[in-house]
Amino acid sequence: MISLHQVSKTYVTSNSRFQAVDAVSLEVGAGEIHGIIGSSGAGKSTLLRMINLLERPDEGTVIVDGNDLTSMTDKHLREARRSMGMIFQSFNLVNNRTVSGNVAMPLEMAGLGKKERAERVREYLDFMGIADKAEEYPSRLSGGQQQRVAIARALVNHPKVLLCDEPTSSLDPQTTVGILDVLKHINRTFGVTVVIVTHEMNVVTNMCTTVSMMENGGLINTFKAEQGNTISSEDISRITVGLSRDKVRDTHG
Numbered sequence: 336m337i338s339l340h341q342v343s344k345t346y347v348t349s350n351s352r353f354q355a356v357d358a359v360s361l362e363v364g365a366g367e368i369h370g371i372i373g374s375s376g377a378g379k380s381t382l383l384r385m386i387n388l389l390e391r392p393d394e395g396t397v398i399v400d401g402n403d404l405t406s407m408t409d410k411h412l413r414e415a416r417r418s419m420g421m422i423f424q425s426f427n428l429v430n431n432r433t434v435s436g437n438v439a440m441p442l443e444m445a446g447l448g449k450k451e452r453a454e455r456v457r458e459y460l461d462f463m464g465i466a467d468k469a470e471e472y473p474s475r476l477s478g479g480q481q482q483r484v485a486i487a488r489a490l491v492n493h494p495k496v497l498l499c500d501e502p503t504s505s506l507d508p509q510t511t512v513g514i515l516d517v518l519k520h521i522n523r524t525f526g527v528t529v530v531i532v533t534h535e536m537n538v539v540t541n542m543c544t545t546v547s548m549m550e551n552g553g554l555i556n557t558f559k560a561e562q563g564n565t566i567s568s569e570d571i572s573r574i575t576v577g578l579s580r581d582k583v584r585d586t587h588g
């Protein structure tokens with residue numbers, strides 16, 4: 336479903352250059368819940384943002400659902416992006432729009448008529464269990480409710496892929512479990528492929544079927560759980576041990 340081939344990204348400021356992602360190749364199969372882990376600054380968010388070209392790679396190709404996004408015109412890229420929803424740690428809702436207004440935004444951009452927009456918004460607010468908040472503004476909602484609005488907004492255009500950047504990092508443990516249940520439900524019900532950047536290992540063990548580890552802009556390792564299973568804490572330990580062994584090898588040539 337998603338194929339990154341040798342993608343690289345260097346951030347250039349007036350007085351510095353920093354290579355955040357260095358020649359990473361990654362395959363994410365249809366229907367996977369794929370976790371991306373690694374220490375702070377490893378390049379996880381940059382890699383995730385390259386999947387929908389929110390960050391354009393300097394080199395390499397990004398293929399999603401058979402389409403090479405890196406060679407598309409801006410018009411075709413805008414259309415292709417409709418098949419990818421994204422959610423963030425800080426929710427990124429528009430504060431001067433109501434919950435309904437936020438969820439309607441992708442439909443407005445796609446040119447849907449008013450009646451169809453209203454129906455679709457209602458359907459997804461119902462699905463997320465927040466229909467009673469439709470006319471509230473985001474500032475009056477809890478973090479968990481705001482993330483549910485953001486998920487509704489990400490889903491309303493029927494995407495095939497959902498990109499999640501630390502979606503539960505600002506939520507308490509109980510709310511986190513509720514949001515992870517929702518993401519699993521979306522994966523199972525709609526077959527949406529989920530890629531999730533996280534530093535919380537309980538998120539990986541709760542829901543991920545595959546996990547990739549990044550370090551210093553590179554992809555160190557990818558580990559896939561047995562069919563029907565999620566990644567276990569033993570799997571994570573194995574990946575981490577693999578990492579330190581690699582490091583030892585690097586250090587000693």
Ligand SMILES: Nc1ncnc2c1ncn2[C@@H]1O[C@H](COP(=O)(O)OP(=O)(O)OP(=O)(O)O)[C@@H](O)[C@H]1O
Pocket residue numbers: 346347348353354355373374375376377378379380381382534
């Ligand atoms: N817009 C930018 N301009 C300059 N440098 C950036 C920019 N975005 C990210 N970086 C740098 O690139 C590196 C990788 O950042 P990225 O956010 O991808 O890492 P991360 O693994 O997601 O980190 P964290 O877990 O802390 O969010 C970091 O050193 C960061 O400071």
